[in-house]
Amino acid sequence: MQYHAVLKKMKTELNDEVQYYLDVENDFLNLNQLLDKEIEFSFEGYQCLCCGKEKKIFRQGFCYECFYKSAAVGDWIMKPELSTAHLGIEDRDLEFEQGVQLKPHIVYLALSSNVKVGVTRKTQIPTRWIDQGATKAIEIVEVPNRYLAGITEVALKDHVADKTSWQKMLKNEVSDADLIEEREKLKSFIPEEAQDYFLANNGKITEMNYPVLKYPTKIKTLNLEKAHVYSGKLKGIKGQYLLFEDNTVFNVRNSEGYKVIITIK
Numbered sequence: 001m002q003y004h005a006v007l008k009k010m011k012t013e014l015n016d017e018v019q020y021y022l023d024v025e026n027d028f029l030n031l032n033q034l035l036d037k038e039i040e041f042s043f044e045g046y047q048c049l050c051c052g053k054e055k056k057i058f059r060q061g062f063c064y065e066c067f068y069k070s071a072a073v074g075d076w077i078m079k080p081e082l083s084t085a086h087l088g089i090e091d092r093d094l095e096f097e098q099g100v101q102l103k104p105h106i107v108y109l110a111l112s113s114n115v116k117v118g119v120t121r122k123t124q125i126p127t128r129w130i131d132q133g134a135t136k137a138i139e140i141v142e143v144p145n146r147y148l149a150g151i152t153e154v155a156l157k158d159h160v161a162d163k164t165s166w167q168k169m170l171k172n173e174v175s176d177a178d179l180i181e182e183r184e185k186l187k188s189f190i191p192e193e194a195q196d197y198f199l200a201n202n203g204k205i206t207e208m209n210y211p212v213l214k215y216p217t218k219i220k221t222l223n224l225e226k227a228h229v230y231s232g233k234l235k236g237i238k239g240q241y242l243l244f245e246d247n248t249v250f251n252v253r254n255s256e257g258y259k260v261i262i263t264i265k
């Protein structure tokens, strides 16, 4: 079977085991069903996810021009504390920014290798956690806008990591930290403006199980733009990575906007 696709991050569904779907032309693939199958990816060019032109991808599936123009990739995405829509101040497109920033946001702790703090829109739970390859996560505060979530994250970052090792995540080297305990320790460091939003009654841990038959032992990263063609036996899916038998890992999200032909052998 052969499929044409412009790669976009995999869609996911939290089930007993996380389900992964890939958009392909006129169809979608449930990737869980492809475990233990030989899959070939062939690089055919680029297609910007924003303007649709066949221009080289710069970052996040966008060409250079779109990346610096589109409201969807302003600095406040990566640095929520820079959000200004709650003050009525525009970064690139106030209406768009209000639509995203003035929505309930969650500050959470997730365990993917070590414990890390993060921010996401409430509607992105548990998607965000799955995309990071977290095995467990717990919410800390639910605030009405992105700015409050950002300043809470900044304050908590002094006491807990905000990054994890993706290599350890892929090798399944995960700390056995107790998230409930960690959350309790951080409570007093929540900034005053956000303290009323502490989720005192929501200490529930969400667990995520990934479809992995074999974790990689050493990691080889596939750069499809350079390799052009890769073929391997799929052994697992975790975060936004496909894991192959020969220790090759393919970050689908980092390859957004690539036109590919996928052959299932």
Ligand SMILES: [Zn+2]
Pocket: 048, 049, 050, 051, 052, 053, 055, 062, 063, 064, 065, 066, 067
């Ligand atoms: Zn573009």
